[in-house]
Amino acid sequence: MAITVGEEFDGISEIYDSTRQAATEAELRAVSIELGDCCTILDVGVGTGRFSKPLSDLGFEMVGIDLSHKMLLKARQKGVRNLILADARNMPFKDGTFDASIIIHVLHLLPDWLSVAREMGRVTKSKVAALLSNGHGEWGMAANVSGNSASPVYPELWVRYAQLREEMGYPIKRNRRMWQNEVEVRVKLPPMKIIEVSDEVITTSLDELMTRFQQRHYSQQRDIPIDVHNKIIQKLLASTENADSTDMETASVLRNKQITRRIIKELAVWRPDQLCSG
Numbered sequence: 001m002a003i004t005v006g007e008e009f010d011g012i013s014e015i016y017d018s019t020r021q022a023a024t025e026a027e028l029r030a031v032s033i034e035l036g037d038c039c040t041i042l043d044v045g046v047g048t049g050r051f052s053k054p055l056s057d058l059g060f061e062m063v064g065i066d067l068s069h070k071m072l073l074k075a076r077q078k079g080v081r082n083l084i085l086a087d088a089r090n091m092p093f094k095d096g097t098f099d100a101s102i103i104i105h106v107l108h109l110l111p112d113w114l115s116v117a118r119e120m121g122r123v124t125k126s127k128v129a130a131l132l133s134n135g136h137g138e139w140g141m142a143a144n145v146s147g148n149s150a151s152p153v154y155p156e157l158w159v160r161y162a163q164l165r166e167e168m169g170y171p172i173k174r175n176r177r178m179w180q181n182e183v184e185v186r187v188k189l190p191p192m193k194i195i196e197v198s199d200e201v202i203t204t205s206l207d208e209l210m211t212r213f214q215q216r217h218y219s220q221q222r223d224i225p226i227d228v229h230n231k232i233i234q235k236l237l238a239s240t241e242n243a244d245s246t247d248m249e250t251a252s253v254l255r256n257k258q259i260t261r262r263i264i265k266e267l268a269v270w271r272p273d274q275l276c277s278g
Contacts, residue, residue, distance in 0.1 A: 005109055006067035009047070011222040013070035016048055019217040023051045027131060030197045030267045031102065032058050038099035038126055044088050044116065045106030049075035056080065063098065065091065088116045093123045096272075100124060104131040107181045117189060121275030128275055131197070132182045134264040153206060153259055157236060161213070161220075164232040170224040189275060191268035198265045206240060206257040 009016070032055065035041060039061055043052045046064025048071050056062045065086040066072050072083045086092055088103075089112060101124045107113050120128045162172055214233050216222060221229060240254060 004067065006069070008222065009066075009068035009071050013048070013068065013074055015215075015217060016071065016074070019212065020050065023054050024198065026198045027051075027104075027265065027267075028054055028058070030195055031055065031129065031131075032060075034129060034193075034195060034267060034269060035060070035100045035102075035127060040098045040100075042093075042098040042101040042120070042123060044101060044103040044120060045109070046075060046080070046083065047071045049078050049080035049083075051102070051104050053078050053080050088119060091119050091123055095122055096125045097123045098125065100127045100129065102129045102131075107132070107185060110181060113181045113185065114188070117185070117275045121270070121272040124272045126272070128270045128272055130185070130268045132186070132266050132268050134266065153209075153240070153254065157209070157213070157240075160236060160239060161232060164235055165224065165228075168224075168228050168231065170228060172220055186268070189270065191270050192274065193269040195267040195269070196264070197267050199262070200264075201260060201262050204259045204261070206254070206259060209259065210237065210240065 028051075031051070041055065041060050041062055043055075043062055043064040046052050046066050047068070049064065052062040052064045052075065061082075062080070063082040063084070064072075064075065064080065065084045065088060066075075067085070067087060069085055072085060075083055084092065088110075101120045103116070103120065107116075107130060110116055117128075165171055210233075212218070213221070213236060216229060
């Protein structure tokens with residue numbers, strides 16, 4: 001039986017913050033400036049409160065919802081208040097309850113993201129904002145320094161991990177479309193405003209990435225037996241030792257063991273009526 005999003009994040013709640021970057025100064029500045037005329041803000045997919053806590057400290061009245069009970073417990077331990085266990089597709093709020101609503105690093109998790117967007121529009125009076133990535137971190141086709149192609153090892157490792165899971169009888173069961181949602185939302189629901197938050201070139205060592213894989217830092221690795229996971233890791237490690245790839249760019253990354261990515265983060269902003277009618 002496929003696990004739910006809530007169950008998936010219950011399983012990684014203890015290590016979640018150690019495997020994710022905290023809200024950056026640039027991200028908080030962009031959100032706080034754009035929503036500066038708002039008082040009450042709904043944080044959809046609040047998680048451990050990585051954004052709700054600093055935004056609350058800046059004076060915003062935050063309310064957070066999430067499907068993971070254990071992630072909400074972590075947020076409460078940080079001092080985050082006004083937390084509700086709820087499904088973003090059917091929020092327990094009246095129309096126009098909040099001045100603004102935000103959704104940060106969550107859209108890629110939602111097979112039915114359009115329903116969530118409509119609900120956010122329904123419960124919001126002034127602005128709906130989403131932090132989007134053009135580069136997609138560790139889950140998608142991350143642009144390299146030139147911006148012309150992907151850092152090859154990142155997507156290849158994840159594709160290979162998924163293939164090995166399936167070969168060993170443990171296919172990824174839940175329908176996650178990954179970062180396609182962030183591309184589609186720009187097309188299907190064009191924002192009234194897009195604000196560039198940051199444009200960074202980041203270098204990660206291949207060894208660091210493989211350590212994260214080995215320690216099962218990612219939710220897609222939590223629902224298979226540890227012995228199966230270890231077998232997959234051994235195969236992945238063997239593949240990263242092959243520097244004789246016919247793909248010259250991939251071979252170069254494997255030899256140098258450095259992965260360079262360009263990640264552009266943007267804050268997309270909508271009027272609530274744009275989402276309700278989308």
